[in-house]
Amino acid sequence: MPSLILAHTRYLVIEQIRVPIGILAGTFFPAVTMLAFVVPFTGQDAATATTATGSLVFFGAMSSALTGLATAVSQDRELPWDPYLRTLPAGPLPRFAGRILSTLAAVLISVVPVLVMGALLTEAAITPARLLLGLGALVVGVVPFMLMGLFVGFTLVSKAAMAVSQLLFFPMAILGGLLLPPQVLPEPVQAVSPYVPTRGAAELIWWAIAGVRPDAVSLVMLAVWTGAMAVAAAWAYRRDEGRRFS
Template identity: 55%
Template sequence: MSLALTHARYRILETIRIPIAVLGGAFFPAASMLFFVVPFAGDDPVAATYATASMVMFAVMTSSLFTYGVGVSEDRAQPWDPYLRTLPAGPGAAFAGRILTGLTFMAISLVPVVVIGWLFTAATATPLQLLLAVGAVVLGSLPFTFMGLAIGYWLPTKAALAVAQIVFFPLAFGGGLLSAPNNAPGFVEAIAPYLPTRGAVELVWAAVGDFRVSATSMAALVAWTLVMAGLAAWAYRRDEGARFS
């Protein structure tokens, strides 16, 4: 664990030396809160609470896809990464450090969304609801974490960036993150239950409000998580075999 924390500290320090890399991950969710949630739903406690929860998952997905997807791919292109694979400690500590780093920047990306929701909208949540929301966010982040890792270990940097950008908006819009519960366009409501974004955001909606999750969305979330975990493991082993066999 100590070695994993050392790896995490190294990666965090490496990233915060370029402040725009940190600010960029928090910009889009915060901007969406300011331009879309505050003016249109800020005065309605229920709508503001659900919209803030949606923007939280928006931030989680952004952070996961780009921190892991692009970050892993960039690291693979550096000589430091293959050197770490040769050390007797093995890849486990470095991998754990990467996950801790991703969780840290995910938390950082959530702060502006929560602060804007608290200061500028009528969103409300009890301490218990906030605690449940944290658990929901952790569970909901799993498919996007595995998706980011699969992209990062499978593709070179330029391709990883392009793929992360391509999948980002369709998942956000198609999963209903940019609309109120049960108020999305018809075609979105038809496909949303089968996307991981919908299952993830439904968990957070249920944690902070009186929302009943869909069995279809939960089944799809589990299926996406398992499939993405399998793809991430395959991509890691493929990279390992290609470069270190």
């Protein structure tokens, strides 16, 4: 099984590398958002700048995970190569793991410019240990969004998958407090916030990079979302029979 995961990861990474514009685009989006929305507004407070940088790193990662995977999977499903892949002796696990690991590689690359900007242009500061911890939290936090992307990608045709993943992406980012800190969100939003997976992921990252005490409900909900999305993605994969026309 591990060799099969490796084979699928290798195949997807090669495809990514041979068309590098995809990786560049994934890097460009969080970098520009960082420059436009974080650098000018965080001011002199190091803690605020650090958590804001962390939020933004996750914002970019979540975009690659959810929108990127939903789009890639749904588009690939419309190509004649996909039905062939499904005749090969592999279940959902190697295919999902390959998607997740290759996307993770792209996400970790896209993090670099944001981290550099955070260090050079803002007051954000972090120890190497906390940086590593933060990257670990990023990986844990982004997995449910990848599974959500797989679910959407395996359920919908590509145009619908793109639209739906965008529709999920922005409200979740806002509700989870990625764009504005949760404390400044309106009351009703604050009430919902702990239950969206973005909040759990953000809490985890803030805890890792700045030592902010995480909210237990959010973390539990993150775990619940991860499990639920894994089940949903596997279900979508199994019921998928390629494109259907009637």
